[in-house]
Amino acid sequence: MSGNSFGKALVLTTFGESHGVAVGGVLDGFPANLEISLAFVQDELDRRRPGGAFFSSPRPEEDKLEILSGLFEGKSTGAPIAFIVFNHQQKPSDYDHLRDVFRPSHADYSWQQKYGIRDPRGGGRSSARETLARVAGGAFAKIFLLTKNIHIKASISQIGQFQIQDDASGIDQPEIISFLEQIKAGGDTIGGVISCTITGVPAGLGEPVFDKLHADLGKAMLSINAVKGFEYGSGFNGASMRGSEHNDRFVNEKGVIKTLTNNSGGIQGGISNGADIFFRVAFKPVSTLMQDQVTVNASGDSVIFQGKGRHDVCVVPRALPIVEAMAALVMADHLIRNRGESNRVTK
Amino acid sequence: MSGNSFGKALVLTTFGESHGVAVGGVLDGFPANLEISLAFVQDELDRRRPGGAFFSSPRPEEDKLEILSGLFEGKSTGAPIAFIVFNHQQKPSDYDHLRDVFRPSHADYSWQQKYGIRDPRGGGRSSARETLARVAGGAFAKIFLLTKNIHIKASISQIGQFQIQDDASGIDQPEIISFLEQIKAGGDTIGGVISCTITGVPAGLGEPVFDKLHADLGKAMLSINAVKGFEYGSGFNGASMRGSEHNDRFVNEKGVIKTLTNNSGGIQGGISNGADIFFRVAFKPVSTLMQDQVTVNASGDSVIFQGKGRHDVCVVPRALPIVEAMAALVMADHLIRNRGESNRVTK
């Protein structure tokens, strides 16, 4: 059954395979009459293409977004916004070595079992290239959220075993650079954790009892390739805490009700309480290695799968705009849902 | 906008407040012609009412399930299955002290901001009593899954800082009992972690790209009261691992393709691969304390909220059947969805 759409009031549907004609999406339910900066949307896409120590090699190609519908003279019209990024031509023969092999910890085997067929070119639909459409859709959601002064910021908080303060100096620390160079030299990869903070959120967003705001954020994050865990507020640490230290005490600060601490992560009973929302997302190491790996093929024979091509050492830098995009889609969806049931919280 | 339904093909809608007339649910899309043991469903509800060191006091009342529709002569008919548990009478005056106060780390404040009104009796709709309907709905889902030999088992793996092997001896360890007695004596509470394993799952369940099997499991768990985090397979530990140690190597074991390790947690690319599915769920400490707490009321005045009544020291034992129920709803939903798109995996 269809599973390529996300959201209830604001719905993003994505399509496209890694090495098919194009990757794209349709964003339906986007508010009309908003000014759209396509340069901003393109900038968000470009954030998915960083260079540096995290990557095996720079990628020359550009992912150029094209708008197919939904805008008129620079504004949204209420019609669905469709967009695509054409894939660059590649020789089909480049992927013959992927045709029958089940790569370790990829979706090759499970997809084949489910559908009885798969597009093996570069991972097909299960490639992370699909997230291009999420970043584009999320960029539109951000444009809407900015009109309400809601801001979303993701940052790296862990690379392998290294905890990071993601300020200007964070991931440029010599020991981390050195660590990544070593991983890269071995043809290996490493996992990481991304933190995300959402500021400017009015109290009242989130729909009890199943569509709690953090439940929808969690699903959004877990739907991103390579994500293994999600926690918000005190998270897994909260399991070790006592109620007397975990409870966030309410105070009246010059007429505004606030909490002194924020173990709730800005969400209580599934509804935003006006404090900053924050959560953390765990990513596994990239499964594609520049090493030979023993695996099986579709006939069940043991084969050696050779790593080749160009792959990331660690996915988290590229995942930053993806985390933000999915968070933006959730927040915009809930803003629209809440406004529908009443205009008490949001105008 | 409506948020009280869960699932796409098999949909559970719950209703009811903690101290209203009743708590109940409607399960729509349940397969017809299955034998239903109502004793099993009632047993699942009874699992939500454990005694022992985890609780302040035993609760005398029984939660008796009544079926309103959807069964005929002991079998499901394809019509929606509706059920209720009537609440036991209580004096409305028992809740006057909750009327205007915003209890710390409860949903009182955020709910009031969202709706401008709330039912203050025992937490109203945001009470964990709502999960009765989830356990009942999940029990029906389990009955369906058992016809496919799919089994779900949750166990306690952490109480406070204590890691637990949840076998017969696990949570009966003297040091843990002693720890809980101490927490209880102080009128305090403590968090914990539940692990859950699903066995007998065929390869092929889960819908790319947004309705990945673990994304739906994650949302299901995060929608349970007091949950702060979710991880599957290697989880947050995966963030510290190298690809070469994290990748699950495929082997052909007498004609069956398996993986030697299971960092994937039984799910690859969002689709089950036939291995056991396992995940962990973090619960914060119960927010209701038997201590006085300073907070504010609806007028913004600082007030002291007195702990009284009967409350749990730790929620995880009662949450075991809830975790299993939500997992069962997700698995049954995906079985039906997958069978719709093809009968390749499941008959």
Next chain:
Amino acid sequence: MSGNSFGKALVLTTFGESHGVAVGGVLDGFPANLEISLAFVQDELDRRRPGGAFFSSPRPEEDKLEILSGLFEGKSTGAPIAFIVFNHQQKPSDYDHLRDVFRPSHADYSWQQKYGIRDPRGGGRSSARETLARVAGGAFAKIFLLTKNIHIKASISQIGQFQIQDDASGIDQPEIISFLEQIKAGGDTIGGVISCTITGVPAGLGEPVFDKLHADLGKAMLSINAVKGFEYGSGFNGASMRGSEHNDRFVNEKGVIKTLTNNSGGIQGGISNGADIFFRVAFKPVSTLMQDQVTVNASGDSVIFQGKGRHDVCVVPRALPIVEAMAALVMADHLIRNRGESNRVTK
């Protein structure tokens, strides 16, 4: 797959069989903080129980609505509103004659083919008694619509071949009474047509391109038992008209843009234009006759099905509140949806 819910933002889920424990519903997404007159809701239910020439005999029992959740001190709280009407006790043996027979033009055969099982007592789930829950749900929707000055009025416009002006004198005409008495005396039944007008609708409701306002109204009406057709505005007559006579000419009437005619039925391009919405709904004659009918049973044997009990001669008087209720649910759903995407039209 689940099909017992209606609406996207305001969702009514119904449950219950004709002679099971109860018939009821859950209304989710209803705006919070509205004053609810339960007397009004009960009055709407009572409108389903008319007497007179249309019916074989008056029905003594009352359908008493009970609220299970969602209200507090006379107001909606934002939580799902659940309600039930308990069925009056009947001897199961009263329905033994229905157990294996496939009654002509009922759902007995098709339901059995679909599910392999059915509740034969009084038609089970396919009985028109299910519409009790629609009328109750629709009554809540009407309460919301009245706060926006939107009014819905259904009336009888045809009984058999008789066209009717449904004013005070309409269906009391001697020739129609005489006609119905004659139908009743023969143990037969007759069809009819209901017209419905919605006034006070702001321009702007309806969601292109699939959820056009009239498409959702049409589905709502066609989902009512015994409905065979739906038309709005010029309807089937429009097929015989020329564009030059069908087009509704816009004029500026003291600053308000209106149309001189209303062949559009108040909806253009699927969106309300501010004019009155009107549509017509065709009902077939009731399938249960007080005549012997030859049919087949589950074994495929030819059998005579004897009409007995108490049945309506014509369904349309009882269907008036049902038509209004379904229309109210559609309008309320679209008001909420529209308010979500912008508060341009409705506050």
Next chain:
Amino acid sequence: MSGNSFGKALVLTTFGESHGVAVGGVLDGFPANLEISLAFVQDELDRRRPGGAFFSSPRPEEDKLEILSGLFEGKSTGAPIAFIVFNHQQKPSDYDHLRDVFRPSHADYSWQQKYGIRDPRGGGRSSARETLARVAGGAFAKIFLLTKNIHIKASISQIGQFQIQDDASGIDQPEIISFLEQIKAGGDTIGGVISCTITGVPAGLGEPVFDKLHADLGKAMLSINAVKGFEYGSGFNGASMRGSEHNDRFVNEKGVIKTLTNNSGGIQGGISNGADIFFRVAFKPVSTLMQDQVTVNASGDSVIFQGKGRHDVCVVPRALPIVEAMAALVMADHLIRNRGESNRVTK
């Protein structure tokens, strides 16, 4: 809120404006591993472009379908199938005369009231050109249905006041041709009725109580531009009939249970009964006339709108493949839904 998707298990999302970059769609939930004849899909699109007496002039341009995703080596893969038809270049100035005027019986005024903005070029999103995407999506659905031997055939049964038997001679009758030439010469348009028959349908499709098979067919048809009414089986005529003549009598014909008549139109209680499904759809006359019409503009001034360009005299010939496509989407959706809940009816 989003309204540009249709279906629950098999979902078509369409996008694009009449004179934007492209019109297209995404079909999600389509069964994997089916052979796809793109020539068949293109043929269906070409059926939307007939010539002859119904039209003002032949249209030279071709609507060429391009596949963006979801197929691999000629087969469906389970991934969403995305397709587009690029629009041919036109000068923006060609549409300046539409910019501020509200054309009679178009969506100009209601769209402007809803969104506060619209794309005026050729009707923008409300143009019938959007149905290109429906025909393409429906062609895929037909390919799936053909594997189950389900066939869908629409035909013209009325043009203006002329009833038609749509065989080879039907709409070529001299008097109809002459009538159309006369309408065309006057710059006028005329309405019509399309009938549709679906054969080979197994008993058991349709989901009580809201997603009745005919309710979903009705919504599908009413969502097509210019449709004013829908009826199935006996339809509006059924309102004049007695139960004794309307009831379809079951008989056992050599072991197969059938009905002697088919006033039910192949659907009883919202579920297919194995007989042919048939329904009728009323279309209003095309609103664009080759006549001057008095209307108002966005400033509320009275203006004369001049008919110019190239427009259809009667829409029904072009609507035939659209009616079939929407019917195919409904039938395929219900096949998949039914197969999900059990594989009793369909394998």
